[in-house]
Amino acid sequence: MPSHRAASLLLALSPCLIAQTPASPAPLDGIWLGTLHTGGPSLRIQIHLHQDAAGKWTCSLDSLDQNGVGIPCTLSSATNPIAIDIPAVHAKWSGSLTANTLDGTFTQGADMPLTLERQSTMTKPTPPATPDAALPPADATTIRAILDKDLAAALSSGALAPSTNAGVTIGVLAHGKRTIFTYGTAKPDSVFEIGSISKTFTGLLLAQMVEQKSVQLNEPVRDLLPPGTVAKPASGSEITLLDLSDQHSGLPRMPDNFAPADTTNPYADYDSKLLYADIAHHGVSIAPGAPFGYSNLGVGLLGSALANRANLPYNDLLHQQITGPLNMTDTSVVLSPSMRSRLIQGHDAAHNSARPWDLDALAGAGGIRSTAADMLTYLEAQLHPNQLPATAASTPQGKTLPAAILASHTIHADVPPGMHIALNWFRADATGNFWHNGATGGYSSFALFNPDKDFAFIVLFNTTISDKSFADRLGQHIAQRLAGDPAVSLAN
Missing domain, CATH: 2.40.128 (Lipocalin)
Known part of the structure; x- marks a missing residue:
């Protein structure tokens, strides 16, 4: 990722365990x-x-x-x-x-x-590939021609080579103009799983319900769960809705009782009964100054808690508060018949076909499916919340949406190094880019918007994260092309 120099690692690996003779534990330092x-x-x-x-x-x-x-x-x-x-x-x-x-x-x-x-000493990394030379800042009318050249090697022998069956749909919005184009097996209206970009929708649901005064940011999550789910801590602070959204809840990345019956669709059987049992076991106390810790469990719990307070399934709450007012008809946890017919085949890191992932209790952490067109509508709302579609003002939820979007951009905590976090949107301090990426077993994605420079884009890829994480690198590359900076090479 551009803001923190992150590189994604491989999924398809052969076993490599080294037998060891047990000994007394040594310090971790x-x-x-x-x-x-x-x-x-x-x-x-x-x-x-x-x-x-x-x-x-x-x-x-x-x-x-x-x-x-x-x-x-x-x-x-x-x-x-x-x-x-x-x-x-x-x-x-x-x-x-x-x-x-x-x-x-x-x-x-x-x-x-x-x-x-x-x-005993640090090993130095392999020197980075020479970046592509800077070009004048691209826009919605020029970005396709630039990427046609920049992706030539990837299309012939890299991440988008014919043998991979890979496809990517790219949507770019700059200064009020948008464009959508594809490479490989993807189509402009293909449906993809967006993975953890779903977390930004859950953050906006929180902001909406705060604006509507049905919840408060500093409200304990325990108050939104079924009575008796988890005990109030005997002393000290407890996890709030904001703690869950800004990833400072102290909860682990995944539930302790996560044990999927089907590893090809691992979240399908993780229901609210298991979620509440895990939270009851873990408790909701929080240490003062809890550090940043990325937690699918935490944001999944937030989505479930908000749905409980609204007395709606998460998917219905999503439609009521966001996708309905914005007329995003191709964005949902549950696939409509039309969306199902356009769901592009996903692939694992070895380019084998991968099943879609169905999320139940943790849907708010990664269960949404969408298209490039709908995601551009969502990102345009982030750039210009006071210029929403006319459909938004026709519903009570749409009327609070402009203020909620602005509130969802408010920075709440740090994410070292060089980043901060709003309501589930990360912000890179050096560039002012708000971003989030996502991945499931067969898909990966990258979304970014910059209010100051008035551009946004979405990358939707039908292959999970793997060596050099193509969706992340392509997202970094597009951001740099739109800014007129030297761009990370996509040649290998």
């Missing part, structure tokens, strides 16, 4: 290096963990062969089982410490073995 064997190029992964004099841990990850340096991570458990969250690439590592080895599993849509060995 240090440099840890391991290799993901892909069947093609291997990826060296380096994690730097440090505990300061006050006992506070810092964590960063380097994907050395992708020049992904300083990717922020969080040590959510420092005792066996060790747990490290890497929110920038929607991943985590969990395992155990024995002597000078961290032996465990890297999870990024699928579980993969990754063993890390203690190192």
Whole structure:
């Protein structure tokens, strides 16, 4: 990702476990290096963990062969089982410490073995590819011709080569003009899973319900759950709706009781009964100054809580508050017959066909499907909330939408390094770009808007995150082309 130098890691990997003789645990503080064997190029992964004099841990990850340096991570458990969250690439590592080895599993849509060995010095990353030269700032009328040239190698032998069956739909909005175009197998009206971009809709649902005075940002989430779901903490603070939206809730990335019966559709059987049981077990107390920690559980819980307060299923609440007023007829958790007929086939990292993911209780964290046209309507509303379609003003929910959109951009917390977070939108401090990416088992996506420069775009790709994460790199590239900056190369 452009704002934090993140590189996404591979999903399709061959096993690589190294047997170790158990020994007395050694301190976690240090440099840890391991290799993901892909069947093609291997990826060296380096994690730097440090505990300061006050006992506070810092964590960063380097994907050395992708020049992904300083990717922020969080040590959510420092005792066996060790747990490290890497929110920038929607991943985590969990395992155990024995002597000078961290032996465990890297999870990024699928579980993969990754063993890390203690190192005495930091290993330097592979030098980055030379960026493409800067061009004059692109707009909606020139971006297609630019990308035709910039994607030539990807179309012949890279991420969009015919053998991959991959397709990408791109929508660009700049200074009031929009364009939608495609490469590969995608069509302009293809439906994609948008993954964690769904979280920004959940953030806007929160802002809408605050404007309508049915909830408050500082309201405990416990008050929105069925009575008796979870006990009030005996002392101290408890998790609020804002804590869930700004990813500072202290909740783990995934529920402890997440054990899908079908790993090809892993969220389908995770229902509200399991969600509430997990929250009851975890509790809702929160430590003062809880750090940023990307949590699908947290935002999924927020979506369920808001739906409870509204007495509506999440999908119906989404339609009532956002997609209905904006006339986004192709955006939904539940596929309409028309959307289903246009749902493009998804693929895993090895280019095999992948099933769509059906999300139940955690739909607010990643369950929405959409098209480029609808997503441009959504992003145009972010750029110009006071110029919404006429349909918006015809409903009570549409009348509060302009103020809610502006409120959803208000910065609430930091996300090191160089970022802050609003109501689920990340903002890169250096550029002023608001962004979010997403991924499911067969799709990946990237959305960005910049109110000051008046541009926005959506990238929808029918392949999950993988080596060099094509959707993220393409999103970074488009942002740089629209800004007139040197652009990350898409040639490999």
